[in-house]
Amino acid sequence: MVPSIRTSLPGPKAKAIIERDAAVVSPSYTRGYPLVIERGSGATVEDVDGNVFLDCAAGIAVNSTGHSHPDVVRAITDQAQRFLHMSGTDFYYDLQVRLAEELATIAPMRGPVKSFFGNSGTEAIEACLKLARYATGRQNFIAFLGGFHGRTMGSLSLTASKAVQRRGFGPLLPGVFHAPYADCYRCSLGLKPETCAAECLDVIENQMLLQLVSPDSVAAVVVEPIQGEGGYIVPPDQFLQRLRALTKTHGMLLVVDEVQSGMGRSGKMFAIEHVNVEPDIVAIAKGIASGLPLGVAVARSELMTWPPGAHASTFGGNPVACAAALATITLLKEQLVANAATVGTRLMDGLKALAAKHPLIGDVRGRGLMIGVELVRDRQTKERATTERDAVVKAAFSKGLLVLGAGKNAIRFSPPLVLTKEQADTAVRLFDEALTDVDSRR
């Protein structure tokens, strides 16, 4: 039975683990509520006290095929019995080649591509940055306010999501310029997404490239096709299309960060496919291996000409992670990308319907099973309901629904892509109850 909450939260076993954690684990982690997992299956999670939750967080959009999908577990255990590691940077194994071949068939660009393997999203982005510099001989980058690309020094220099993520860590990489992202719910130009021409990008063309940084010194524009950490913000199609045109005009590369939006989550294999734009390089991680650590930078072959020794990572493309990725991609292609589209529509409709009842809901947006609900104190002023958002996330947890915040005042639904229609309806019901709870306390 999902959900099934039997103890107060956290229960006694969870409480004991959380106390031990506080003594020995880095305090930099952001834990919004006290979930201590014991096991997971599909879209459900059981905690150490036997409470069962419906998972609409998926380990931050990672468990694409659900928790411990039997096909993925089989692929992992089969490979683990053969060999665990042989460093694909110094030796060869078929699995890494097979995964690169598979990525070449699903990559969102025509023509030959090559893959560089790392272990995480941030490593995929670091590879994109180094490759963009190497291939263009240019130094600078354009990224977007609200964007999140990781936390190592290079990717952190692009990240402009929350000040705390950068505070105390400077100086960061020089030559990164941030432009506004197209947030249509809060369009500063007062335009409608259906009819706008992505005028927000005028800032890049008419200000940044004229007053701040010469276009011929910009290696790449790095963009999330749907902003994840920034609030699950879907830009209008024209935004990404115009960015493609602009980068082409100036000989810059277009790097698309699909770490969160990729691997079927949006209802297509990659979110950029919704707008018919072909990037030069794409960063992939999170959902690619259903939970095993893997990050990949996939680039047009003509760009990936760096010589032996130029870039590598000991664990990158680990064989067990490659086996998990191949099993994941098979499941995505056979069923789960389609499931993300159909169940995503159901979840989106259900969440939109809640707006009639809950004035706290300002906006519901997304694609597939990547859905954001933005909470506001007043629909006219759109004042951000920040504390209310945190309260709703906690109330949802207490009712057995796992969701995460995104941006200042949005809640993200990023469930495993195996979510069923019935589970989507349950998620809506629990979210409704959580909103009612918070409303009644206001």
Ligand SMILES: Cc1ncc(COP(=O)(O)O)c(C=O)c1O
């Ligand atoms: C769009 C995007 N890029 C990059 C990253 C960094 O990934 P990782 O935490 O695996 O380094 C994230 C993580 O949330 C992300 O959402």
